[in-house]
Amino acid sequence: xxxxxxxxxxxxxxxxxxxxxxxxxxxxxxxxxxxxxxxxxxxxxxxxxxxxxxxxxxxxxxxxxxxxxxxxxxxxxxxxxxxxxxxxxxxxxxxxxxxxxxxxxxxxxxxxxxxxxxxxxxxxxxxxxxxxxxxxxxxxxxxxxxxxxxxxxxxxxxxxxxxxxxxxxxxxxxxxxxxxxxxxxxxxxxxxxxxxxxxxxxxxxxxxxxxxxxxxxxxxxxxxxxxxxxxxxxxxxxxxxxxxxxxxxxxxxxxxxxxxxxxxxxxxxxxxxxxxxxxxxxxxxxxxxxxxxxxxxxxxxxxxxxxxxxxxxxxxxxxxxxxxxxxxxxxxxxxxxxxxxxxxxxxxxxxxxxxxxxxxxxxxxxxxxxxxx
Numbered sequence: 001x002x003x004x005x006x007x008x009x010x011x012x013x014x015x016x017x018x019x020x021x022x023x024x025x026x027x028x029x030x031x032x033x034x035x036x037x038x039x040x041x042x043x044x045x046x047x048x049x050x051x052x053x054x055x056x057x058x059x060x061x062x063x064x065x066x067x068x069x070x071x072x073x074x075x076x077x078x079x080x081x082x083x084x085x086x087x088x089x090x091x092x093x094x095x096x097x098x099x100x101x102x103x104x105x106x107x108x109x110x111x112x113x114x115x116x117x118x119x120x121x122x123x124x125x126x127x128x129x130x131x132x133x134x135x136x137x138x139x140x141x142x143x144x145x146x147x148x149x150x151x152x153x154x155x156x157x158x159x160x161x162x163x164x165x166x167x168x169x170x171x172x173x174x175x176x177x178x179x180x181x182x183x184x185x186x187x188x189x190x191x192x193x194x195x196x197x198x199x200x201x202x203x204x205x206x207x208x209x210x211x212x213x214x215x216x217x218x219x220x221x222x223x224x225x226x227x228x229x230x231x232x233x234x235x236x237x238x239x240x241x242x243x244x245x246x247x248x249x250x251x252x253x254x255x256x257x258x259x260x261x262x263x264x265x266x267x268x269x270x271x272x273x274x275x276x277x278x279x280x281x282x283x284x285x286x287x288x289x290x291x292x293x294x295x296x297x298x299x300x301x302x303x304x305x306x307x308x309x310x311x312x313x314x315x316x317x318x319x320x321x322x323x324x325x326x327x328x329x330x331x332x333x334x335x336x337x338x339x340x341x342x343x344x345x346x347x348x349x350x351x352x353x354x355x356x357x358x359x360x361x362x363x364x365x366x367x368x369x370x371x372x373x
Contacts, residue, residue: 014064018074021075022078038200060112068240072087077245077247080197083241087238088155092162095227095229098229099178103214117161118162121165121166122165137168144210144213145211147209153203164178164181164217166179167223175221176223176224177220179216187206188204189204190203191203197348197350238316238352239315240291245324245345250327253327256330324342324349
């Protein structure tokens with residue numbers, strides 16, 4: 001990653017951070033969630049990041065998108081579960097940085113060390129991209145909110161100590177509020193769901209769950225604003241994770257192409273393979289440049305970058321899917337075997353085209369911004 005890291009998007013401190021994290025991540029033996037205990041794998045990765053002292057960049061102030069972009073690209077290259085641990089810690093922490101009270105922000109000191117595991121609970125069976133359809137109810141009774149309903153496809157179910165939760169307090173346009181949910185509260189039940197790339201994911205059911213009024217993040221009705229601001233930050237980091245997966249695929253494909261012999265030559269000497277490798281590199285460079293541009297503009301003061309983030313997220317995830325598919329194709333039958341690096345990357349990249357806004361949603365966002373101009 002050294003060539004693009006030298007471009008003037010980054011400070012010397014950010015470059016040093018990326019290089020050090022890359023060395024440490026390469027040397028660490030990351031847990032394998034494929035072994036069956038994905039919850040323990042995630043917690044182990046989180047503890048490792050906490051001990052390394054790097055999670056302050058995910059949940060601390062000042063929050064830098066460029067640093068988070070570099071972290072996710074590096075971690076995704078080496079370990080999908082390490083990248084997920086970082087991403088979910090940031091998703092659960094950023095809303096508190098944006099609108100949390102001092103008491104709520106106090107949990108972040110334990111999140112920095114990896115002692116507390118955070119999460120972000122927003123998706124429901126009938127509310128994915130269209131957040132206006134959120135149905136989980138939070139009714140104010142006395143000085144408490146009573147919650148009934150469900151969330152699903154929530155990462156870190158079963159391992160998170162706290163979720164930032166979004167619920168409906170009324171049916172009007174500003175009827176969504178954000179809450180800090182302690183997962184030890186009575187009335188909560190958790191059910192695991194199994195994604196194609198293993199990590200803790202599941203459904204949360206709320207049965208008269210009683211939340212104190214102090215759990216409200218910001219003011220009543222601020223939930224949509226907090227959610228969109230958080231997702232707006234994290235969207236560009238999803239692009240970075242896709243670039244990390246894609247960069248790993250390019251390196252593995254090159255390694256294979258140099259060693260695999262066929263028809264009297266190496267695979268890398270075959271013109272058709274050379275064409276594929278060249279396009280893989282071109283797509284990867286384009287994706288990384290779009291991602292770095294978006295992160296740079298955010299850190300330069302443009303806190304609202306829907307077009308730049310949308311383009312970066314859409315192109316990076318789609319290009320990464322293409323790159324990984326071609327890498328697997330070059331690897332042949334061995335690449336399709338369960339447990340190969342190509343097969344693992346193939347499963348890990350697919351959800352990123354949906355997370356934090358599907359590719360089709362990004363196209364709508366981009367076109368809307370274009371028409372405004």
